[in-house]
Amino acid sequence: MxxxxxxxxxxxxxxxxxxLINEKxxxxxxxxxxxxxxIHLSQEDIETLFGAGYQLTNIKDLKQPGQYAxxxxxxxxxPKGCFEKVRILGPARPESQIEVSLTDARILGxxxxxxxxGKLENTPGITLEGPNGKIALDKGVMVALRHIHMPxxxxxxxxxxxxxxxxxxxxxxxxxxFCNVLARVSDKYDYEMHLxxxxxxxxxxxxxxxxxxxxxx
Amino acid sequence: MxxxxxxxxxxxxxxxxxxLINEKxxxxxxxxxxxxxxIHLSQEDIETLFGAGYQLTNIKDLKQPGQYAxxxxxxxxxPKGCFEKVRILGPARPESQIEVSLTDARILGxxxxxxxxGKLENTPGITLEGPNGKIALDKGVMVALRHIHMPxxxxxxxxxxxxxxxxxxxxxxxxxxFCNVLARVSDKYDYEMHLxxxxxxxxxxxxxxxxxxxxxx
Numbered sequence: 001m002x003x004x005x006x007x008x009x010x011x012x013x014x015x016x017x018x019x020l021i022n023e024k025x026x027x028x029x030x031x032x033x034x035x036x037x038x039i040h041l042s043q044e045d046i047e048t049l050f051g052a053g054y055q056l057t058n059i060k061d062l063k064q065p066g067q068y069a070x071x072x073x074x075x076x077x078x079p080k081g082c083f084e085k086v087r088i089l090g091p092a093r094p095e096s097q098i099e100v101s102l103t104d105a106r107i108l109g110x111x112x113x114x115x116x117x118g119k120l121e122n123t124p125g126i127t128l129e130g131p132n133g134k135i136a137l138d139k140g141v142m143v144a145l146r147h148i149h150m151p152x153x154x155x156x157x158x159x160x161x162x163x164x165x166x167x168x169x170x171x172x173x174x175x176x177x178f179c180n181v182l183a184r185v186s187d188k189y190d191y192e193m194h195l196x197x198x199x200x201x202x203x204x205x206x207x208x209x210x211x212x213x214x215x216x217x
Numbered sequence: 218m219x220x221x222x223x224x225x226x227x228x229x230x231x232x233x234x235x236x237l238i239n240e241k242x243x244x245x246x247x248x249x250x251x252x253x254x255x256i257h258l259s260q261e262d263i264e265t266l267f268g269a270g271y272q273l274t275n276i277k278d279l280k281q282p283g284q285y286a287x288x289x290x291x292x293x294x295x296p297k298g299c300f301e302k303v304r305i306l307g308p309a310r311p312e313s314q315i316e317v318s319l320t321d322a323r324i325l326g327x328x329x330x331x332x333x334x335g336k337l338e339n340t341p342g343i344t345l346e347g348p349n350g351k352i353a354l355d356k357g358v359m360v361a362l363r364h365i366h367m368p369x370x371x372x373x374x375x376x377x378x379x380x381x382x383x384x385x386x387x388x389x390x391x392x393x394x395f396c397n398v399l400a401r402v403s404d405k406y407d408y409e410m411h412l413x414x415x416x417x418x419x420x421x422x423x424x425x426x427x428x429x430x431x432x433x434x
Contacts, residue, residue: 103320103418145390173331173362173397174397176396176419177394177396178393179393180391180392199419201415201419202418202419202420
């Protein structure tokens with residue numbers, strides 16, 4: 001190999017590495033977290049299900065600051081089917097909320113609407129069972145609207161405001177563009193996109209895959 | 218209302234109805250059929266599972282000519298979980314093939330690849346159980362590649378050839394663009410798009426919804 005060829009190869013390596021570094025640092029490259037069915041409970045409901053004064057046990061911190069997977073699970077009982085051990089995510093919230101996929105909702109036998117977390121109006125209820133008791137919730141079951149948790153600096157670089165809708169593109173044999181993805185911008189958030197198991201499977205995605213945000217679409 | 222206003226309203230009605238009719242007749246408007254997990258069996262496997270000389274019973278014609286849902290079901294047994302009653306689709310095929318979603322594959326505990334119907338190389342096997350016996354298949358479990366069955370006249374109008382890849386757009390709160398959709402063109406086909414339950418749920422779709430094909434993408 002002569003000096004000229006060496007220089008050409010060196011230049012190819014430099015350009016390729018630069019390209020990879022740029023892609024890695026691109027603000028529209030977001031990591032995926034796949035949400036399996038889970039439940040957020042109010043302190044009152046925790047105590048009914050697990051006993052007076054009960055506190056959830058953190059067994060794993062989640063990517064979003066302060067959020068964790070609890071050791072505890074509950075049985076979720078629908079009119080048609082049930083799930084024995086649905087993971088509780090902590091800490092306690094003002095209202096109990098059960099997030100399922102449309103596949104899960106069909107197994108339970110309920111019509112759960114696709115809606116934004118915390119917006120419990122018009123959601124159906126369900127029965128929960130813990131070691132200390134049962135609760136028949138009159139609302140709280142939803143299919144979470146797909147969304148991105150976005151810190152302020154990333155949002156500024158992408159010119160995205162809180163509650164904007166964006167599209168997100170995947171790659172691979174099941175390449176998909178998810179439209180109507182809600183951007184949730186806050187200094188409390190770590191940068192992460194959330195899809196449910198139906199959405200992740202439809203696009204053949206795994207946890208920690210990277211997806212590309214298309215802001216103005 | 219004066220005559221002028223009546224004429225304006227008449228024109229609005231004419232234009233709107235024309236637009237709706239055009240949309241309805243547009244060749245890129247395709248109806249959706251959602252594939253739940255199902256199984257195609259060879260005649261040899263039908264006889265092992267149901268008895269010598271057994272013939273499947275047609276209880277419902279499918280949209281694709283000659284295809285039908287059979288009365289018979291089989292138990293599909295994976296290393297981690299099983300499904301008690303998986304519908305058989307007839308008629309018998311040269312090789313047995315089990316089509317599941319990625320959600321189903323996870324429940325069964327197997328790694329099923331996304332691939333084209335009939336391409337059974339490198340697919341995992343599974344155990345089937347019928348009233349007359351059991352079979353341990355050494356291959357045949359797959360997640361079907363999303364596809365469109367397209368008759369010749371529609372393909373010609375859209376300038377699409379057999380085995381072309383197209384994209385398909387949905388609407389609604391879970392608006393999605395499915396890329397890498399295989400066009401299967403034949404005079405034996407009725408015009409219909411097939412998605413599995415994960416894909417349909419990810420986009421919030423129901424059977425018989427209409428989707429829009431984007432040919433050159």
